[in-house]
Amino acid sequence: xxxxxxxxxxxxxxxxxxxxxxxxxxxxxxxxxxxxxxxxxxxxxxxxxxxxxxxxxxxxxxxxxxxxxxxxxxxxxxxxxxxxxxxxxxxxxxxxxxxxxxxxxxxxxxxxxxxxxxxxxxxxxxxxxxxxxxxxxxxxxxxxxxxxxxxxxxxxxxxxxxxxxxxxxxxxxxxxxxxxxxxxxxxxxxxxxxxxxxxxxxxxxxxxxxxxxxxxxxxxxxxxxxxxxxxxxxxxxxxxxxxxxxxxxxxxxxxxxxxxxxxxxxxxxxxxxxxxxxxxxxxxxxxxxxxxxxxxxxxxxxxxxxxxxxxxxxxxxxxxxxxxxxxxxxxxxxxxxxxxxxxxxxxxxxxxxxxxxxxxxxxxxxxxxxxxxxxxxxxxxxxxxxxxxxxxxxxxxxxxxxxxxxxxxxxxxxxxxxxxxxxxxxxxxxxxxxxxxxxxxxxxxxxxxxxxxxxxxx
Numbered sequence: 001x002x003x004x005x006x007x008x009x010x011x012x013x014x015x016x017x018x019x020x021x022x023x024x025x026x027x028x029x030x031x032x033x034x035x036x037x038x039x040x041x042x043x044x045x046x047x048x049x050x051x052x053x054x055x056x057x058x059x060x061x062x063x064x065x066x067x068x069x070x071x072x073x074x075x076x077x078x079x080x081x082x083x084x085x086x087x088x089x090x091x092x093x094x095x096x097x098x099x100x101x102x103x104x105x106x107x108x109x110x111x112x113x114x115x116x117x118x119x120x121x122x123x124x125x126x127x128x129x130x131x132x133x134x135x136x137x138x139x140x141x142x143x144x145x146x147x148x149x150x151x152x153x154x155x156x157x158x159x160x161x162x163x164x165x166x167x168x169x170x171x172x173x174x175x176x177x178x179x180x181x182x183x184x185x186x187x188x189x190x191x192x193x194x195x196x197x198x199x200x201x202x203x204x205x206x207x208x209x210x211x212x213x214x215x216x217x218x219x220x221x222x223x224x225x226x227x228x229x230x231x232x233x234x235x236x237x238x239x240x241x242x243x244x245x246x247x248x249x250x251x252x253x254x255x256x257x258x259x260x261x262x263x264x265x266x267x268x269x270x271x272x273x274x275x276x277x278x279x280x281x282x283x284x285x286x287x288x289x290x291x292x293x294x295x296x297x298x299x300x301x302x303x304x305x306x307x308x309x310x311x312x313x314x315x316x317x318x319x320x321x322x323x324x325x326x327x328x329x330x331x332x333x334x335x336x337x338x339x340x341x342x343x344x345x346x347x348x349x350x351x352x353x354x355x356x357x358x359x360x361x362x363x364x365x366x367x368x369x370x371x372x373x374x375x376x377x378x379x380x381x382x383x384x385x386x387x388x389x390x391x392x393x394x395x396x397x398x399x400x401x402x403x404x405x406x407x408x409x410x411x412x413x414x415x416x417x418x419x420x421x422x423x424x425x426x427x428x429x430x431x432x433x434x435x436x437x438x439x440x441x442x443x444x445x446x447x448x449x450x451x452x453x454x455x456x457x458x
Contacts, residue, residue: 007021007063008062009063010051010052010063011066012068012186015044015045016043016044016045018042019040019051024058027043027051031043031047031050031051045210046209046210046211046235048213067186068187069130069187070130070166070167070168070187070188071130071168076153077123077151077152078150083113086248088117090103091114091121093240094240095121099215099217100237101236101238101239102196102220103218103242104221104222104243105243106222107222108406109222109243109253112143116148119152122216130187131168131190131191132172132188132190132212134174134177134191134192136195137173137371138161138173141171141172141173142379155167156169158170159171159173159177166184168188174205182207182211185213188214189214189216190214190217190218191209191212191217192219193209193217194220195220195222196221200228200232200235209235217237224239258442258443258445259446259447260445260446260447261446261449262447263449264331264334264449265330266330267330270328274325275455277324278317281317284310284314287307288303293306323356326351326353327355327359331448335349336364338410338446339392346385346388346405347411348392348405348411349392349411349412350412351394351395352414354368360394364394366390367384367390368395369381370396385405386405409442409444411445411446413448
């Protein structure tokens, strides 16, 4: 088809918008850049809404060949939970913000239920509105899949874990979205980014949002960050609704919890073993210091050029020492005491590495849920925990985000906060796993703080 004079058209190709015809000056200055041949202007896919609205407001004819959105023709809403008033408020706030923005709710406050309510509301007002849910882990991929299928009674698509099934309502992982969004980013009107904190901040990670043209965008998080505020504001929108953990505990939405900080002290034998493992590091540090090459903490990086073999040996020793310190007997003995103390509770144990998780799994015969296991094995462990057949699970990071385990009431963090006053994103996420409300439930969070011995060259 040949464009008429003075008529523009817009297409979608490899995650980019292509504007054919004369580009208005405002768009050329803000969103588009002109290709070398001067015939086509291109912009990232997420600028689709801005472009469409500009042409509409200026009453300039535009042929839209970019949007190839799925139609959500069949739709039923059969949610089995009644939403809280704050969840309804969040949906209305997002609607008032022109269907863009971040909803900030604490872990356990029902962000997924709020999203399903939002999807239902949007489907009623715009029956053609399809939706893509982007999640951080495979565990969440299947959790969202199951919840959406039960709620809406339609076929749910899956992209990830060796599956590529596109449907009007589809769930994918951030990793799969980065791979495929350039090709499929024009199929859904609404895109939801779950656990968005830290997921869209870098150039590579932001591809999932940049190459998608969805005009409606929602970000979900429990831990907003000022460091990513500008990026998320551009890609998704500003914060449109926020509730804190304390507010929802007061309203009896989240469980009351207590924090028990356990400060451990290593035995002399443990410190001696740690120092023995680190001997290659100490040797190289003293050698570099004697030659005046230790000026800052980057000394080992410089030593790679001068003493590559010794530097490589020192680096391996440093890693072995850290791994040893994460699993010293004193720490595991304290964990054993906690397990004995909470025989009738449901316990989640968080470690700093998969190796630690497997060590604890072997010692205490507790299932380890990590990124290494497949979805079927993970589902067996999670179901056993939910049914009370298994009273504890150990993980490194696989259970930090979004997994629904409302019966968990004790969390053991084997690497507590370095600073008592500082709540990191990881700490908040892990603590949140035990805050989901159950009648009569009181949660306990153990922080097993552990100071590494002071050494030279670390």
